[in-house]
Amino acid sequence: MTARNGHRSSAGGCACLAMLALFSIAYFETGAAFGNEKAALWKISDQALLRVDDRPAKDWNIYQTGKKANPLLLQLGTRYLLVDGHERQVFELDPAKIEHKGTEISWDPAEHPAKPLETSEWIVRDVGLAYRISTRLVAENHVIDLQIPHPLDIRGIYR
Numbered sequence: 001m002t003a004r005n006g007h008r009s010s011a012g013g014c015a016c017l018a019m020l021a022l023f024s025i026a027y028f029e030t031g032a033a034f035g036n037e038k039a040a041l042w043k044i045s046d047q048a049l050l051r052v053d054d055r056p057a058k059d060w061n062i063y064q065t066g067k068k069a070n071p072l073l074l075q076l077g078t079r080y081l082l083v084d085g086h087e088r089q090v091f092e093l094d095p096a097k098i099e100h101k102g103t104e105i106s107w108d109p110a111e112h113p114a115k116p117l118e119t120s121e122w123i124v125r126d127v128g129l130a131y132r133i134s135t136r137l138v139a140e141n142h143v144i145d146l147q148i149p150h151p152l153d154i155r156g157i158y159r
Helices: 011-029
Strands: 040-044 049-052 060-064 072-076 079-084 089-093 099-101 104-107 119-126 130-137 142-149
Touching: 060 142, 072 142, 079 142
Parallel strands: none
Antiparallel strands: 040 060, 040 104, 049 142, 060 072, 072 079, 079 089, 099 104, 119 130, 130 142
16 A cells, blocks of 8 residues: 555554564474473363263373374373374373373473373264264273364354
């Protein structure tokens, strides 16, 4: 846009610079610029369901980063399992490397073991109001069945 004095207006340029600054901050905050992953905060999934061998589990929590349902961090008593539904892998994590911060936990994704647990009979699918991940831990012969509800889509309410 050209102003009366023949110079271009800088409103568009300022908006572009502001967007560039926001993206740069987000990029460097995540550590992606240097390839170093730092400990991520994992929050409890309040509405999740867990069944082990087709029975409700007694002492458990499911943690996720943000609204992502993959990967998931499953706490069964003092045991922690990283469940990756996309890659169909389960890793057992060292509880000493997991830091509790109130209801959240902090754990560095770069610290998972190189070798996953042996699993079979995977079910990974959207079941309507939830995302379901089920697998058998071969060495223990236990079936873990997780259901993580989808976040509510309230966009239609405001139209």
